Amino acid sequence: MTVYFIGAGPGAADLVTVRAQQIIATSPVCLYAGSLVPQELLAQCPDGARVVDTARLNLDEIVALMLDADAAGHDVARLHSGDPSIFSAVAEQARRLDAAGVAYTIVPGVPAFAAAAASLGRELTVPGVSQTIVLTRVSTLSTAMPEGEDLRSLGSSGATMVVHLGAHRIDQIVEELTENYGPTCPCAVVAFASRSDEIVLRGTLSTIASQVKSAGVTKTAVVVVGKVLAAEGFPDSYLYSALRERTTH
Template sequence: MTVYFIGAGPGAADLVTVRAQRIIAASPVCLYAGSLVPEELLAQCPEGARVIDTARLSLDEIVAHLIEADAAGHDVARLHSGDPSVFSAVAEQARRLDAVDIAYTIVPGVAAFAAAAASLGRELTVPGVSQTIVLTRVSTLSTAMPEGEDLRSLGRSGATMVVHLGAHRIDQIVEELTENYGPTCPAAVVAFASRPDEIVLRGTLGTIAEQVKAAGVTKTAVVIVGKVLAAEGFPDSYLYSSVRVRTTH
């Protein structure tokens, strides 16, 4: 028996891997992260599958379901929104499974920031503008940020900043990033990326907070800040340059 931690993507049911679809269709047990996983994806579970919404379950309750499936010899499709490598809470589940010697495999998915960038029609690493992306969040009452990972500290690099799980703290994000990026730095917020109810807001650090509030965006959103969002006149990358092509052929 294996627990498959599957990246279920940002919301659109067809933004998952072929591997993920195959595993979902073959797993007798499926645990999914509430409304973050589309119903169309759950419809791919096999007939008679046990499908469990984990939105209101504790970690202990979730692990108990995994242990029960293991005892019955059933593979589990454990669906997480986005990609399991980023803000998925997979690490704490995997640690519990290691402790009871239950095998697991991680299946990558489309991350929310990647879907947001696609909706914006922007590459987040532009030659001569920014070649670094910082994926982070803001501190909440539940989990504090490690020392040195506050937005002011991270923003000193000037890299493209992607803030997850922070739309409800947009004023804090703007305040802390403006110190290094300035009020005219391009900023965008994408809520429900790839879904039918997607919301895309574009502006600057000086204007984006009011747009977020006016749109009523408080969750399931990604905040992106950086010059790449309005980059023009940048040099072509060396990857496809005529100089490189002549040199390598």
């Protein structure tokens, strides 16, 4: 059998890959990450499938379900919100499966930051404005950030910054990023991106915190900071430019 770590996307049930849909529709066991995975996606599980919400289970209990499925010869669709490559807790599960000799594979999904950019109608890498995106989070009591990965240090480049899992600490984010980006730097917060209850807030580092608090946004949101959010008058990319046509013929 195989455990499939599947990126279930940012929230909309149709923002998943064809591969993910096929695996979900044929796996006898489905483990999903609570309310972050849409019910419409779970409805694609086959009749008689064992479907388990793992939101209240610890790591040992989750892995035990996978090992039980392995012993029964059943594939497992393990659904995580967004994409498994960032902030998914896949690494520790995969480590346990390696130790147990259980096969697994990863199926990518649409990450939250990409869905947020789509909702904002913005490209996060604009020619002459920013060609780098920093994907990060803020330190919490349960999980500290490694040395050198605080927002002040990461913001020294002025690159487009996307902060996950931090809406409840918007004051801290604003304080630590204002030093490098300035109070008038464009900023946006997108909560529940792609879902029917999506919330999109736009402002600057000096105004965004009050908007977040007024809207009651505390979780399932990304904070985007950078000049790309208001970029105008930038040069066309070389990929589609008339100059490229002249120099390649």
